[in-house]
Amino acid sequence: MQPDADRPVIDLRFELDVDTSTVTGTEKVRFSPDLSTDELVFRLTANQPLSVAAGSSIEVGDVTGDDVADVVYEPAGAAESTQGGLLVVRLRAELQAGQSTEVSIEFELALGTGTFDRFGYDAQTSWWGTGHPLLAWEPGQGWLRDPLVDTLGETATSPAAETTMSVVAPAGRTVLMTGGAVQVSDDGQRTRWESSSPAARDVSVAVGDFMMAEGSVGDTRLIVGAPDEDPGQLLDRTSAALAAMEGYFGEFPFDTLSIARLGDYGGGIEYPGMILLADGGDVTLTHEIAHMWFYGMVGGNQALDPWLDESFATYAESLITGRPGEPDPALEDGLDVGLPIGEFSSANAYFDTVYGKGSVMLNVARMEAGPPQFDAALRCYLNANAWQIAAPADVETALGELPAALAVLREAGAL
Ligand SMILES: [Zn+2]
Structure with missing residues (x-):
């Protein structure tokens, strides 16, 4: 399946200072919604509290565009010392489905001391991921305002965009x-x-x-x-x-x-x-x-359905590296694999359930349904949802002719 012809067009310019920890950037976005809206919402991921504690943050400067009325910030779980977790660009008039607008955003990104995070620098390397204001649109749904979370997991959902970078x-x-x-x-x-x-x-x-x-x-x-x-x-x-x-x-x-x-x-x-x-x-x-x-190819709402990327990635990893080898007899115990990220009380509970139990669930479902049939159904899921944002119902559809696999996913609380 090809990417949506009306997907956003994004140009990103980053400049890393000689101090190796300051990035100045410009983001130009051409956005054409499939539902009418009077605003554009961007996530400011670097302002999440753990990243700010390590010295990272993002600060937005000028936001310009013919249709821009004004700009506001929403806290959305960001560290209090920052502008906030969401940048909301209000438009002068309602943008109808299929119309398009262009916005240019200046920003400065501070990279904190190197740690396991999306942003950091050390003597060897400076790195940043989700370092720009991230367009938080889900086609068919609208703007996603899930709060930034204070864990290593991600809660962003963003559309596949035609992207140029310098x-x-x-x-x-x-x-x-x-x-x-x-x-x-x-x-x-x-x-x-x-x-x-x-x-x-x-x-x-x-x-x-x-x-x-x-x-x-x-x-x-x-x-x-x-x-x-x-x-x-x-x-x-x-x-x-x-x-x-x-x-x-x-x-x-x-x-x-x-x-x-x-x-x-x-x-x-x-x-x-x-x-x-x-x-x-x-x-x-x-x-x-x-x-x-x-x-990357089949997106998901990482706040609502973290299992769609993490259970599947851990499962895929296990197919190649041979881990875990044995089905877990306690698959029906513990928390539901399909819980939103915000409902786990600890990082361990999240990892044990979404990565651990989720990958075992998929391995067991594969054995129950028959590996060739399950692998073929997963390929159909990937093809049908390529460059889109999938939901659990899409997995259900792909496994529709494999009731034994569906039973395993339901038992484990994914569906
Ligand atoms: Zn992962």
Whole structure:
């Protein structure tokens, strides 16, 4: 399935200061809603309390456009020291479905001390993901105002957009980003890099002192940057995991996959066509590659239905890495896999349920339905929902002819 012809068109310009922790940016958005609206809503993810505690934040400056009336901010769970968690751009008049408007947003992003987060810097690398005001529109639904959460999980939902990016970085550093990165100029002080992506629902950037390796799997170009280890071995492991995953889920959804190996902060963070990798293990690498299908290509409401990306990515990872091996006899116990992220009382409860129980649930459903039938149904789900934002009902539809699998998902509280 092709991306929506009326999807947003977004141009992002980032410039990393020589201090390596300040990013000035401009975002230009052309937006054409499928439902009438008199505002545009953007998430200011860097203002979530945990990120602000580490020194990160985003501050919006001028917002301009022929249709812009004024701008307000909503707290939405953001740290109190910030403008807020949502930027609301009010329009002079109602924008009807199919009409379009253009808005330009200036902003400054502060990167905090390196930690396991979407934003950070250390001696080797500066990185940011969801570093720009993120357009919070769900086609067919409207604006999503889910509060920022004070955990590592994400609560953003954003449409796949036609995206161009440029990054200006201090000379001597290499840029990796969503869409690949081509260096287009170097004046001795600063270098400029560009990329384009036909359908990206978010982006990330890493600017570092990287050793680079490049390769390909089929038509997919792989770009790997690592500060202090052999990037060739990371490239080889990426190629193997990606090829294995294509065997289950079909062709890799993006033209390029860039991987920036950060320090060992633990874990990885997925972005369309780009992974911020802060862990040296194969399990994390494989999990993040799986997110290119489950999140990158088929989006979900990450606040309402976190299992649609995390249970499936953990399940996909387990198919490749062989973990977990045995079905859990306690699948009917514990919390419902389908709970919204805000209903878990702790990070452990969230991980145990959505990642742990959710992936076991899908493994058991696959065995109950028959692996070839289940794999074929999942491919139908991916194809039918490509570049859209899926809901649990879409999984139900795809598994409609596999009642044994549906029974497992219902038992585990996913449906
Ligand atoms: Zn994940």
